[in-house]
Amino acid sequence: MKLAICGFGRAARALAKNILDTDTHTLQAVLCRASSTKQGMDIGDILYGKGKSVGIAITSPEKILEAREDYDIDVVIDFSHHDMAFPLIALCGNLGANLVICTTNHSIEEISKFQEFSEKLNLGVVYAPNLTIGINLLMDFVKRLAKISPDFSFEIVERHPKDKAPVTTTARMISQAIDREDVPIHSVRLNGYVGVHEVTASNGYEKITIEHESFSRMAFANGALLAAGYIQNRKGFYLMQDVVKDIISDK
Numbered sequence: 001m002k003l004a005i006c007g008f009g010r011a012a013r014a015l016a017k018n019i020l021d022t023d024t025h026t027l028q029a030v031l032c033r034a035s036s037t038k039q040g041m042d043i044g045d046i047l048y049g050k051g052k053s054v055g056i057a058i059t060s061p062e063k064i065l066e067a068r069e070d071y072d073i074d075v076v077i078d079f080s081h082h083d084m085a086f087p088l089i090a091l092c093g094n095l096g097a098n099l100v101i102c103t104t105n106h107s108i109e110e111i112s113k114f115q116e117f118s119e120k121l122n123l124g125v126v127y128a129p130n131l132t133i134g135i136n137l138l139m140d141f142v143k144r145l146a147k148i149s150p151d152f153s154f155e156i157v158e159r160h161p162k163d164k165a166p167v168t169t170t171a172r173m174i175s176q177a178i179d180r181e182d183v184p185i186h187s188v189r190l191n192g193y194v195g196v197h198e199v200t201a202s203n204g205y206e207k208i209t210i211e212h213e214s215f216s217r218m219a220f221a222n223g224a225l226l227a228a229g230y231i232q233n234r235k236g237f238y239l240m241q242d243v244v245k246d247i248i249s250d251k
């Protein structure tokens with residue numbers, strides 16, 4: 001696949017390393033907002049240290065548009081910021097590329113706009129605020145458990161580094177999957193964690209705990225590539241759950 005990445009923070013750097021370390025895909029471009037201090041820097045200098053350039057300079061959506069005939073991109077993967085999703089949908093419409101949105105904290109209204117715009121512009125878009133297969137399987141499991149066991153109560157514990165939002169989008173989505181009034185969400189914020197989501201359910205006679213932990217941002221990079229492979233030759237709007245459901249139904 002011919003890929004572009006938007007953003008060059010922790011998750012995007014893990015993805016870039018993954019792409020550069022294998023021969024399966026090519027990294028056609030890395031873009032950041034026009035005001036980013038990373039503009040013009042070679043990503044090799046950031047990933048591997050000064051003097052280790054790989055010939056990919058960070059650019060902006062605006063510059064890519066100006067020189068669109070120089071770019072051949074199948075899928076753009078967004079690991080930047082909540083606000084970049086709509087500008088990237090417009091960019092992909094112009095480039096004829098598809099999009100995987102990995103950023104978080106979008107409202108239901110924004111998500112339905114993603115769907116509307118992807119259909120209007122005839123794009124393929126995956127909205128993937130939780131990228132790992134494990135988390136998507138966990139959500140599927142707790143949804144079934146809540147449905148078949150109405151006497152069970154559920155609690156969610158999530159552990160993340162200190163700079164993470166007070167409640168993650170993933171924890172909220174797990175709560176929606178359980179679909180009960182007031183499922184408590186307990187947030188632990190300590191550096192060292194990449195991401196843990198744990199759900200415990202009990203009816204007073206038996207208890208089940210299911211926990212997912214990401215050890216490395218490579219887990220997110222792998223999920224992003226899975227979603228990109230899924231959307232490469234599709235049109236329309238999909239959630240990461242759709243991607244995982246299709247993978248499971250193949251097995």
Ligand SMILES: NC(=O)c1ccc[n+]([C@@H]2O[C@H](COP(=O)([O-])OP(=O)(O)OC[C@H]3O[C@@H](n4cnc5c(N)ncnc54)[C@H](OP(=O)(O)O)[C@@H]3O)[C@@H](O)[C@H]2O)c1
Binds near residue numbers: 010037078080
């Ligand atoms: N779906 C998942 O499973 C998953 C997993 C990991 C992360 N994420 C999401 O991916 C995003 C990045 O995470 P991260 O951990 O890599 O964060 P990070 O290390 O803080 O990197 C953030 C990136 O976004 C750019 N940025 C910051 N503010 C911006 C703005 N207002 N407009 C455009 N770009 C902006 C930053 O670059 P400049 O400041 O140079 O512009 C940087 O490249 C977050 O939304 C996070 O929630 C999702």
